[in-house]
Amino acid sequence: MRNSSFVKFFIVILVFAVCAFLAYNEVKNDNIRTGIDIRGGVSAILEPDIPDNSLTAEQITKGLESAKVILDKRLESKQIYDGSVTIDTVGKRINVDIPWAAGETNFDPQDTIDELGKTALLTFQEVDVNMVDEYGRFLPTGKIVLQGTQVKDAYPGTDNNNKWIVALELDPSGAESFAEATGRLVGKPIAIYMDNDMISAPRVDSKITGGSAIITGQFTSKEAADLAATIRSGSLPFRLVAAKVDSISPQLGQGALDVAVNAGIVGFILVCLFMLLVYRMPGLLANIGLFGLVVLTILSVAWTGISITLPGIGGIILAIGMGVDANAVIFERIKEELRDGKTFRSAVDTGFNRAFSAVLDSNVTTLITAVVLYVMGSGPIKGFALTLGIGVGISFLTAVTATKAMLQAVTGVEFAKNKWLYGVK
Amino acid sequence: MFNFDFIKHKKIFFSISIILIVIGIVFYFINGLNFDVQFSGGTRILIETNSEIDINKAGDLVEAALGKSVITQMLQTYNPENASQKIYMLRLDIAGEEALNEHERNLVNDIIAENFDVKENGNQEVLSVEPSIGRETMTDGLKATLIASVLIVLYVTWRFSAMSGFSAAITALVALLHDVLIVFALYTVFQLPINEVFISAALTILGYSINDTIVIYDRIRENSKLMKKHTLEEIVNASINQSLTRTLNTAVTTLLTITTLYVFAAANNITSLMEFSLPLIIGFIAGIYSTIFIASPLWLMWRNASMKKTLKKA
Numbered sequence: 001m002r003n004s005s006f007v008k009f010f011i012v013i014l015v016f017a018v019c020a021f022l023a024y025n026e027v028k029n030d031n032i033r034t035g036i037d038i039r040g041g042v043s044a045i046l047e048p049d050i051p052d053n054s055l056t057a058e059q060i061t062k063g064l065e066s067a068k069v070i071l072d073k074r075l076e077s078k079q080i081y082d083g084s085v086t087i088d089t090v091g092k093r094i095n096v097d098i099p100w101a102a103g104e105t106n107f108d109p110q111d112t113i114d115e116l117g118k119t120a121l122l123t124f125q126e127v128d129v130n131m132v133d134e135y136g137r138f139l140p141t142g143k144i145v146l147q148g149t150q151v152k153d154a155y156p157g158t159d160n161n162n163k164w165i166v167a168l169e170l171d172p173s174g175a176e177s178f179a180e181a182t183g184r185l186v187g188k189p190i191a192i193y194m195d196n197d198m199i200s201a202p203r204v205d206s207k208i209t210g211g212s213a214i215i216t217g218q219f220t221s222k223e224a225a226d227l228a229a230t231i232r233s234g235s236l237p238f239r240l241v242a243a244k245v246d247s248i249s250p251q252l253g254q255g256a257l258d259v260a261v262n263a264g265i266v267g268f269i270l271v272c273l274f275m276l277l278v279y280r281m282p283g284l285l286a287n288i289g290l291f292g293l294v295v296l297t298i299l300s301v302a303w304t305g306i307s308i309t310l311p312g313i314g315g316i317i318l319a320i321g322m323g324v325d326a327n328a329v330i331f332e333r334i335k336e337e338l339r340d341g342k343t344f345r346s347a348v349d350t351g352f353n354r355a356f357s358a359v360l361d362s363n364v365t366t367l368i369t370a371v372v373l374y375v376m377g378s379g380p381i382k383g384f385a386l387t388l389g390i391g392v393g394i395s396f397l398t399a400v401t402a403t404k405a406m407l408q409a410v411t412g413v414e415f416a417k418n419k420w421l422y423g424v425k
Numbered sequence: 426m427f428n429f430d431f432i433k434h435k436k437i438f439f440s441i442s443i444i445l446i447v448i449g450i451v452f453y454f455i456n457g458l459n460f461d462v463q464f465s466g467g468t469r470i471l472i473e474t475n476s477e478i479d480i481n482k483a484g485d486l487v488e489a490a491l492g493k494s495v496i497t498q499m500l501q502t503y504n505p506e507n508a509s510q511k512i513y514m515l516r517l518d519i520a521g522e523e524a525l526n527e528h529e530r531n532l533v534n535d536i537i538a539e540n541f542d543v544k545e546n547g548n549q550e551v552l553s554v555e556p557s558i559g560r561e562t563m564t565d566g567l568k569a570t571l572i573a574s575v576l577i578v579l580y581v582t583w584r585f586s587a588m589s590g591f592s593a594a595i596t597a598l599v600a601l602l603h604d605v606l607i608v609f610a611l612y613t614v615f616q617l618p619i620n621e622v623f624i625s626a627a628l629t630i631l632g633y634s635i636n637d638t639i640v641i642y643d644r645i646r647e648n649s650k651l652m653k654k655h656t657l658e659e660i661v662n663a664s665i666n667q668s669l670t671r672t673l674n675t676a677v678t679t680l681l682t683i684t685t686l687y688v689f690a691a692a693n694n695i696t697s698l699m700e701f702s703l704p705l706i707i708g709f710i711a712g713i714y715s716t717i718f719i720a721s722p723l724w725l726m727w728r729n730a731s732m733k734k735t736l737k738k739a
Contacts, residue, residue: 037697045558091561111527243555245524249471249548251512255503256695263689263698267682274678310697311625314705317682318629322636325675329640332671358643361584362636368580369573369632376569379562380621384628 009409012402016292023295026302033301035309035383038257040250041099044113045379046071046240048092055238060092063238067094070232071116084307091378094240097307100250113242122148122231126181127191127201137198138191145181145190150174154231156224164219166228168212175211183207192231200227260313268294271324279331281421282407286327289403293323296394301387311384315370319391322366326399330355331423334407338424344411347422352404363396431665431718432658432725438718442603449610456613461620464563466556467520470530471500472537473547474513486536487517491529495519503693511694512548515541524553559621566624570631574598577635587646592727597638600712600720604634607711608704622700630708633679637672637716644668645721661725665717676713683709 026032036043048060048067055063064087071094075083083098096116124146127138153169170178181190182204191201202215219227272290275283297316301308334351342350370392373385411417431438462469477499484497496518501511517533519525525533530551537543581597582590608630612619644664652660683705690698 047558090565114527242553244553244558246552246554247550249473249550251505251548252502252514252550254505255512255693256697258505259503259689259693259695260686260698263686264682266689267685270681270685271678274674274681278674310622310701314625314629314701317686318632321633321675321679321682324678325636325640325671328671328674328678329668332668332674336667354647357647358640361581361643362639365577365580365635365639366632368576369628369635372573372576373566373569373628376565376572378565380625381562381566381569381628384625388632 005405005409005412008405012292012405013288016288016295016402019292019295019299023298023302026298031302032298033305033307034253034257035307035312036097036099036246036248036253037309038253039099040248040253041097042113043098043244043246043248044096044116044242045088045244046094046096046113046116047243048238049241050238057092060238061089064092064094067240070229071096075116088378090376093243095379113245116240122151123193124178125191125193126185127189129188138189138201140191140193140198145185146170146174146178148231150177151231154228156219156221156228159214159216163216164221164224165217166215166219166224166231168215168231170211170213172211175209178211178213179207179209182213194230199230256310260310264313264317268320275324275327278423279327280423281410282327282331282334282403283423285403285406285410286324286331288406289327289398290320290323292402293320293391293395293398296398297387297391300390300394304390306386306390307383308387309380309383311380312387315384315386315388316391318366318388319395322363322392323395323399325362326355326359326395327403329358330399330403335422335424338419338422344417344422345408348404348407348411352400352407356400359396359400363392366392428662428666430662432662432722435718435722435726438714438722442607442714442719445610446603446606449606449613452610452613456616458612459616459618460559461618462518462520462552463554463620464556464559465520466522466524466554466559467518468525468530468554469519469550469552470517470533471514471548471550472517472534473544473549474515475542475544476513477501478513478515478541480515483515483517483537483541486540487519487533490532490536491519491525493519493521500696501694503695513544514548514550522556524555562621562624566628570628574601581639581642585642585646587649588642588724589728592731593642593645593724596720596724596727597635597642599723600638600715601631601634603715603719604630604708604711608708611704611707617703618700620700622697623704626701626704626708629705630712633709634712634715637675637712638720640671641665641668641716641721642724645724657725657728661721665721669717672713672716676709679709680706 046067048063050060068085068087071085075081075085075098080098083096086095088095096113098112123140123144125140126143126145128141129138131139131141133139150171150173151168152171152174155167157165157167159165185204186206187204189201189203192199200215200217202217215227268290272287275286275290277283279286297319306312330352333355334347337347337350338344367389370385370389373381374389377385480497480499484495487495487497498516498518500514500516502514504510504512515537578591578594578598581594584590585593605627608627611617612623617623641664644667645661648660648664648667652663655663683702686698687702687706690702
């Protein structure tokens, strides 16, 4: 019995030590992702601009999904590889986070977001060759030949002469209307518009049937790729409007994080000292348990790739606070049992058992809150709920298993059978 | 062991809370709430300068150029690259339904750069937001909190059936509402800005407070079985007293951490962290107070009242 307790004790210590080592490595290698509010960058919310009730919820969701694909591609084409585009299914909008690249100076956040949001209505229109603007571009006539949504795919390629082209694939309805229009407009241009901006105006060489078309021109490979990407974005049934653009300087965010981490370390030491002073030996073990809680939280954040935001730090603080509380509840119970004259071993066992319901219920209620906030909340609320949920889970485990195992082991040792060590007179 | 009659003095404790809450409400009608740009909508621009600048002049110049009202503030904040040097930031808030357009933003930048000692390639931040976004975050949060409350009521009603769960659940929620209203008073009296940081802080307070209350309820639940021969008053009093050391110890550790965060943030002028930790300090104190002085005494009143009813009926 005593031996198995000791085995447990050392397993706990060993697990924590290994985790501490791993967590240290994760921190050293900068594997903790931080949110835009800390590392700096641009955080934007793009909202679909939809006239009331013109689209069903399902259409909006599908549209947002294709918008995400398009935005991801656009970020890539801007050589932004660690940006993130997420769909907020609750609020029916898209969050775009773009961290600052190292050494970035000439970066206009609003511009970037505006450009990204330009995944707008794409149309192929019949034009009047006499109606041009000052740059010689055809003005939109509103005679729509093809909707962007009727384009299944568009991709760059080369023709037999090794010239860059853009190939189009149309859906059946698009193929039909395109065949009709191209048959009528041979020799005339059809202009491609993004909103009201003309992007390209290829001339119709012959009637195009069968649903695949080729746009030729004096393209470079990049121009062809850009045009293809733009046409692909035409399957989006709505425009995206930036409802919020927040650009945060990396230096200021870093400053806030540094200060928060320093305060966290000092606060943690103060809590440990307090626990040691008030609860003595169990306090020492609780401190080991709290250390484990912190280390495991760092590891789970690093391994799941969650971005830590300022609200997220709030969630972690609350979880650690609840871990401390669980220990306080348990140790007070143990003290009571000792005062009642129980032996150390049985005081620890009954103390844990009696405190268990309180710790369980308080953790479950908090977990309920965290889950609901995560599912229903958006933005900062989600970040808070996520770390709180993870933290509470870990805190419950460390408080009722790790600390318990260590205490049980210690009660088997002769020198530990001293009431003073438990803070009982 | 410490033994205090919490029930006997409940009127005093209730009064203290009610006075604070009423003050908060009165100030709400006098001052309203100070919604940050995140909720009111508009544009916030931060520009780094080399030193403190005349913010009134800056505000006047920008107001004249834009024809919109501008609130200016000078921030000095922690420089992570050189702790002995501060970063000076000029903050311009232009509230309004419409965010500034590109032209207007450039205009602001140009005016400040022409007239003041702006740091070259310095830090710059822009926030432009439509009011609907902030409001939605707030309503999403409120909706989520409401649903979470309903689930908590169900859970507590089930788990605490020994102390007729529903009454316990409702009085726990009243205690939460109490904490929220006390924090609300802090915001109306001192006109603290209401922004996203506030939402996180409010949620943290709710989480802490419910945890705190549940532990005492657990003791009442247990004592209801152990102290069958005692009156409810005695049971509640004993439960509060028995858990008091724990409640206070937890309070000390939590406040220790949060106060450390506040002191560090204040010493380095990190606004976001100060805005987060200050309501937490007040909210946690309110939470501890409501756990000890409000939740259980209120539950007892409810029980006594409903028992009288049953007696009358019989």
